[in-house]
Amino acid sequence: MNNTGRFGCLTGMGAIAALITLFVLVGVAFASGGNMFSAGALNAEKGEPMGGVASHAEITQCKLCHAAPWSAETMPDRCLACHANIAQQMLSVAQLHGAIVQKDPNLACRDCHMDHRGATASLTDMKGSAFPHEALGYSLEGHQRKVNGGAFDCSDCHGEDVTTFAADSCQTCHSQMDLAFAQAHSLSFGTDCLACHDGVDRLGSDFSHNTFAFQLMGEHDEASCTDCHLDARSLADLQSAPQDCASCHLKDDPHAGAYGSECGVCHTSEGWLPAKFDHNLASFKLEGEHAEVACEECHVNNVFKGTPSDCYSCHQGDDEHGGTFGTQCESCHNPSDWEDATFDHSRTNFPLTGEHSEARCEECHTNGAFKGLSTACVNCHADPAYHAGAFGTDCAACHTTSSWSPATFNFPHPEPRAEEGGNGIYHGGASCRDCHPSSFREATCVACHDGNNFEDGEGGDD
Numbered sequence: 001m002n003n004t005g006r007f008g009c010l011t012g013m014g015a016i017a018a019l020i021t022l023f024v025l026v027g028v029a030f031a032s033g034g035n036m037f038s039a040g041a042l043n044a045e046k047g048e049p050m051g052g053v054a055s056h057a058e059i060t061q062c063k064l065c066h067a068a069p070w071s072a073e074t075m076p077d078r079c080l081a082c083h084a085n086i087a088q089q090m091l092s093v094a095q096l097h098g099a100i101v102q103k104d105p106n107l108a109c110r111d112c113h114m115d116h117r118g119a120t121a122s123l124t125d126m127k128g129s130a131f132p133h134e135a136l137g138y139s140l141e142g143h144q145r146k147v148n149g150g151a152f153d154c155s156d157c158h159g160e161d162v163t164t165f166a167a168d169s170c171q172t173c174h175s176q177m178d179l180a181f182a183q184a185h186s187l188s189f190g191t192d193c194l195a196c197h198d199g200v201d202r203l204g205s206d207f208s209h210n211t212f213a214f215q216l217m218g219e220h221d222e223a224s225c226t227d228c229h230l231d232a233r234s235l236a237d238l239q240s241a242p243q244d245c246a247s248c249h250l251k252d253d254p255h256a257g258a259y260g261s262e263c264g265v266c267h268t269s270e271g272w273l274p275a276k277f278d279h280n281l282a283s284f285k286l287e288g289e290h291a292e293v294a295c296e297e298c299h300v301n302n303v304f305k306g307t308p309s310d311c312y313s314c315h316q317g318d319d320e321h322g323g324t325f326g327t328q329c330e331s332c333h334n335p336s337d338w339e340d341a342t343f344d345h346s347r348t349n350f351p352l353t354g355e356h357s358e359a360r361c362e363e364c365h366t367n368g369a370f371k372g373l374s375t376a377c378v379n380c381h382a383d384p385a386y387h388a389g390a391f392g393t394d395c396a397a398c399h400t401t402s403s404w405s406p407a408t409f410n411f412p413h414p415e416p417r418a419e420e421g422g423n424g425i426y427h428g429g430a431s432c433r434d435c436h437p438s439s440f441r442e443a444t445c446v447a448c449h450d451g452n453n454f455e456d457g458e459g460g461d462d
Contacts, residue, residue, distance in 0.1 A: 044119035051082040056115055056123075079109040099135035124162050126154050139199035147176045167191070188226045195234040203238075214243045218269035258305040284309040288335030324371040350375045354401030 044057035053059055067073040080087040089095035093102045100107060112131070113123050133140045143152050154162050157169045170193040174182040189196065196203055209216040216223070228248060232238045242248075245263035259266070259277075266275040277295075279286040286293075298314060299307055311329035312319070318338075325332070332341040343361075345352040352359070364380055365373065373379070377395035391398065398407040409432070434448065 039116035041116065041119050043115050043117075043121060043123050045123070050084075057119060076109050079113075096132075096135045099132040103132050122161055122163075126162050134199075137198060138194065142199050142201045142204070147173065165194075170194075170197075189229075190233045192233065196232075196238065219271060220269045255302070255304065258303075289337070290335045321368065321370060324369065355403065356401050 042056040042059065044055050046054040048054075051064075059065065065075065065078050067075060067078060080090075086097050089097040090101050092098040100112075112126055114125050115121075115123060140152070146152055146156065156173075157166060158164060159166050168191075171182060171186060171191060201207075229238050229241050232241070244261070245267075246253075246261035249263055250257075250261065253263075265281065266277045296302075308314075310327070311333070312327035315329055316327075319329075331347075332343045334340065376393065377399075378393040381395055383389060383391075383393060398409055
């Protein structure tokens with residue numbers, strides 16, 4: 001047969017040469033400890049001991065990290081066998097590595113953590129990875145482009161080590177954007193930008209205070225942040241700013257604390273003036289004419305606390321009674337109208353009954369005299385001439401307040417005795433004038449009886 005078409009490596013000599021080469025390679029690999037297959041030295045940075053070693057450089061067997069091609073295990077399985085804490089994190093999306101796996105389930109450990117690059121080379125390299133930066137509490141949403149328009153690189157904020165943060169990176173970058181603002185902002189709130197900012201610009205130029213309980217309205221909208229958030233150095237400092245008026249405005253209080261510290265009772269954020277005080281919150285409510293009175297008429301010289309609330313303290317100068325009615329003005333008057341006065345005479349020792357209740361005050365209280373007046377009837381009702389003083393001054397003995405007439409006379413009045421020819425009731429039907437035509441002190445029987453015979457009828461039936 002013609003052997004011209006055979007491959008040389010399949011000849012007997014070729015097979016022998018291949019076996020010799022294989023044995024040489026295996027010998028060299030065994031003699032070098034496997035270094036001929038290594039991409040470089042392992043990282044020698046020491047950390048917390050895991051699996052009996054404190055650094056990757058202390059690992060002497062490749063198989064501890066690199067699974068055999070025919071093995072069911074993978075290299076990530078070997079990583080997690082040592083880094084059990086990372087394996088635990090991957091079970092929760094709230095943890096960093098759990099968030100990474102959720103974002104890209106196909107991401108392997110070595111895609112971010114590379115080794116064999118030297119004893120001092122970093123074990124973490126995030127370039128090109130879909131790293132969930134917000135899982136660390138800082139979103140890159142507001143940091144997509146630098147001032148020059150270029151995309152941000154990890155080293156722009158982290159330098160050569162992504163596990164650290166260059167504290168001056170914020171100031172450096174933002175000074176290029178607005179130097180004056182960056183300097184003023186750092187003086188007001190410090191240089192620890194991450195203490196307040198989280199990358200989504202919640203406290204940036206689009207920040208709205210009106211999304212919080214303390215909304216900025218009126219004059220408050222014109223105040224600078226440091227007016228209320230002085231020396232704030234963290235988000236907690238910003239949130240702990242007092243929201244009561246007195247904390248900011250007590251030093252400007254013209255009332256010197258006389259009105260307390262609840263400024264909002266009278267003032268609004270639109271301006272200190274005009275101010276409105278709800279007097280209904282006080283013990284002295286403003287009713288009727290009082291509601292129209294200017295504050296300074298009662299609160300002289302800006303004295304508010306301790307102002308007397310009795311009527312006489314303000315109205316003594318207007319008392320047309322000269323104090324004769326005492327100082328309890330409210331006994332007669334009301335705040336709606338001074339002239340609409342009502343005095344309850346029943347509270348006195350002379351209640352007004354009958355015709356007295358229709359009398360005008362001045363009919364009894366002449367010349368404005370009220371206090372100390374006599375309650376005797378004759379004081380107003382002089383004894384009429386036809387009484388001729390026969391009945392005295394006790395008008396009430398015969399008359400009532402309902403009407404002067406009819407009157408009842410209750411004095412003893414002798415009747416003719418029966419043994420004298422009378423029956424004791426002769427005069428029962430006679431009127432006073434029948435016997436006393438001109439004077440009650442004088443009475444004549446002969447006016448009716450011109451004889452001694454009471455039955456002769458000449459002088460009348462009585």
